[in-house]
Amino acid sequence: MKQEKKWSIVSLASIPLVKTLGNSMLIPVLPTIEKKLNISSFQVSMIITLYSIVAIILIPIAGYLSDRIGRKKVIIPSLIIAGVGGIISGWAAWKMKDPYWLILVGRIFQGVGAAGAAPVVMPLVGDLFKSEKEVSKELGVIETSNTFGKVLSPILGSLLAGLVWFLPFFAIPVFTLISVLLMIFLVESPKKKKKPVPFKKFLKQIKKIFKKSGRWLYAIFAIGCILMFVLFGVLFYLSSMLEDQHGIDGIKKGLILAIPLASLCLASYFTGKKIKENKVLMKWITVSGIALLAISVFAISFTENIYFLLGIFFICGVGIGVALPCLDSLITEGVEKEERGTITSIYSSMRFIGVAAGPPVFVLLMKASHQVMYYSITGLCMVAGLIALKEIKPKKAK
Incomplete structure (x- = not known):
């Protein structure tokens, strides 16, 4: 690989890292924000939820625009908007007596920025490399950066809030500024060989893709949503359990929460290097990873021993970590460049839905009973595994 492309990947990898830090870094800080602002648990949860809802709505629009006007022209302004959002929220918290509503405004800006930046990275990686082997490898690096952000988030958030x-x-604006500079100076957008097609024709092409390849695309959308739902639900459960049952909080809790995320990060990296362009291998690694996740969630129901549970959560991270790069590669390599941004953005939007839904649904299941939660999530993982087994039959969509 040429040196320029190596720096391009480093620059692009900074974007999912920034996106993840911008949201997940606040999770361990929410109880402190609740006390400082004297607001309810529901109100403080909106700091995370609004960010996700805005991103879910705008991600497909960002994907479409990136297909029409170019990836960098969408990514760079989006990063700037996310940075402005961080400044608004930080200034409100610092200077205002009643900053809650302006903090939410800042978080909405960040959601807009996240929608336009992170999801466009996958199709840009697909544009930069011709070989499917290279695409799979570099998407593994991007997914690793994403998961590394999740590992770093609880630790960094706790340290800064301390x-x-x-x-x-x-x-957040500091991180986004670094990404903007990297994108401007180190990433060169591939030249478009074709002029953008008219909007009506573009819609017809998208419909044609879903008509021909809809089954495996819908399967990947559903599996991506389920995996992120389980990941963030399990993290929420682990966070609650550590504090309520074991009296562990602060930096120590952040370090423990990083354990399953670290295994996810390592699994993503090595899987991205292994799968190359082998789509059959991608399918079976995805099925195996989901099976490992289902078995791990089921095993949690047998004991509350902290050391056993940490081992199980580590395995949960591995299961999710091996599946995600495979899904990224299947969907990026399975769609032509002209529609790649739109299709991958829908996939990113589905993953955001899983992120947003995980914690509140786990709360409801935990209120019913922990056994209901374990068995329900195990069943959902089994459904995801069956979908992967039966429906993932990727072909180049034309």
Whole structure:
């Protein structure tokens, strides 16, 4: 690989890292924000939820625009918007007596920025490399960066909030500025060989893709949503259990939460290097990863021993970690470049739905009973595995 492309991947990998830090970094800080602002648990949860809802709605639009006007022309302004959102929320928390509503405005800006930046990275990687082997490898790096952000988030969020409770808001524009500079100077967009087709013709092409390849595309959308739903639900459950049952909080809790995320990160990296362009291998690694996840979730029901549970959560991370790069590669390599941004953005939107739904649904299941939660999530994982087994039959959509 040429040196320029190596720096391009480093630059692109910074974007999912920034996106993940911008949201997940605040999760361990939410109880502190609730106390400082004297607001309810529901109100503080909106700091995360609004971000996700805005991103879910706008991601497909960003994908479409990236197909029409170019990837960098969407990514760079989006990163700037996300940075502005961090400044708004941080300034409100620092200077205002009643900052809650302006903090939400800032979070909406961040959601807009996240929608336009992170989901466009996957199709841009597909544009930069001709070989499917290279695409799979570099998408593994991108997924690893995403998961590394999740590993770093609870630790960094706890550290910054320990200094000044609103400091995590101000960290976001710093991270986005670094990504903007990297994108401007180190990433060169591939030249478009074809002029963008008219909107009506574009819609017909998208409909044609879904008509011909809809089954495996819908399967990947559903599996991506389920995996992120289980991941964030399990993290929420682990966070609650550590604090309520074992009295562990602060930095120590952040370090423990990083364990399953670290296994996810490592699994994503090595899987991305292994799968190359082998789509059959991608399918079976995905099925195996989901099976491992289902078995792990079921095993949680047998004991509350903290060391056993941490081992199980580590295995959960591996199961999700091996599946995600395979899904990324299947969908990126299975769609032509002209529609790639739109299709992959829908996939990213589905993953955001899983992120947003995981914690509140786990709360409801935990209120019913922990056994209901274990068996329900195990069943959902089995459904995802069956979908992968039966429906993933990727072909180049034309």
